[in-house]
Amino acid sequence: MGSTGQPPRRRCGAVRCPWFLLGFAVGLALGGSALRGLGGLRPPPRADGGPPLRTLPPATVNSSLAQALYERVRVLCWVMTSPSTLETRARHVRATWARHCNVVLFMSSAPEPSLPAVGLPVGEGRQQLYWKTIRAFQYVHEHHLDQADWFLKADDDTFVVVANLRWLLAGRSPEAPLYLGKRFKPFVRQGYMSGGAGYVLSKGALRLLAAAFAAGTCTHSSPVEDLALGQCLEKLGVAAEDTRDSQGRETFHPFPPEQHLTQPLPRDRFYPHYSYYPVQWAAACCSDLSVSFHYVDAVQMHALEFLTHRLRPYGYRHRYNPKTLYTP
Numbered sequence: 001m002g003s004t005g006q007p008p009r010r011r012c013g014a015v016r017c018p019w020f021l022l023g024f025a026v027g028l029a030l031g032g033s034a035l036r037g038l039g040g041l042r043p044p045p046r047a048d049g050g051p052p053l054r055t056l057p058p059a060t061v062n063s064s065l066a067q068a069l070y071e072r073v074r075v076l077c078w079v080m081t082s083p084s085t086l087e088t089r090a091r092h093v094r095a096t097w098a099r100h101c102n103v104v105l106f107m108s109s110a111p112e113p114s115l116p117a118v119g120l121p122v123g124e125g126r127q128q129l130y131w132k133t134i135r136a137f138q139y140v141h142e143h144h145l146d147q148a149d150w151f152l153k154a155d156d157d158t159f160v161v162v163a164n165l166r167w168l169l170a171g172r173s174p175e176a177p178l179y180l181g182k183r184f185k186p187f188v189r190q191g192y193m194s195g196g197a198g199y200v201l202s203k204g205a206l207r208l209l210a211a212a213f214a215a216g217t218c219t220h221s222s223p224v225e226d227l228a229l230g231q232c233l234e235k236l237g238v239a240a241e242d243t244r245d246s247q248g249r250e251t252f253h254p255f256p257p258e259q260h261l262t263q264p265l266p267r268d269r270f271y272p273h274y275s276y277y278p279v280q281w282a283a284a285c286c287s288d289l290s291v292s293f294h295y296v297d298a299v300q301m302h303a304l305e306f307l308t309h310r311l312r313p314y315g316y317r318h319r320y321n322p323k324t325l326y327t328p
Helices: 018-031 064-072 083-095 126-147 162-169 203-215 225-235 257-261 298-309
Strands: 075-080 103-108 117-119 150-155 178-181 199-202
Touching (some): 075 162, 126 203, 126 225, 150 162, 178 203
Parallel strands (some): 075 103
Antiparallel strands (some): 150 199
């Protein structure tokens, strides 16, 4: 499922575009991550069932910094899905990047215990996206507020590098009203975050949002989920944060890696006008500590999980070493 903040793009999976995997792997390997040594991950849970994901132990890592951030920067990930995409998308999210969240929830319009998925009292379809988002955040606020400090919303075709997200969040206070993601600029003075690239609310922001809908300060104003949420959060004084790295490269991305990384790039004519910051193409597009990509299919989901957490070239040092945001 995707945001209505930008037009859908053609998919280019790992099988059809093997060249992007090589380029992305080299970029990750040479650039690396501030959270080093994430090798030795356990095999992903079975895609055809198994226990609820939140009861599974976190993936094994050999980095004390990564483990310290896992314990200190608690991230709840809720994933927008639907009965029609549970098998083709949601189970692949569950088997890959969602394992790295502190808590994970799948939000659908019908319950599915084997995933598990929460059944929200909403319909399906693009006209229902904002209602679904509102109900999901209300559910998280009511049942899981004390289990995390940061609350990530992602679609079931979004890939997230949760370790990089923790690095981005580590220097910020979860009690402050903050809002992070891929920042767009039309229609909202401070900008709003792309729904498809995923966005994060601090605990302070989630409290304000839940109270605003309870009091009627914010209402269901539009089916355009990401824009309507951005308008509400601006009204509440929630700050839209700059999520670029110290070299000005974006960390949240509304398209798959190959559409940002390669030249010549089939440019989306709307994207440069929507992007809050000047769009950089090819190698300058994406931070070595990128957090998310959108329009990722099931095959590509598993490929990216391997490339971001397992593949390393022997003997290379990380080229990007930003200021340490947290010292355990």
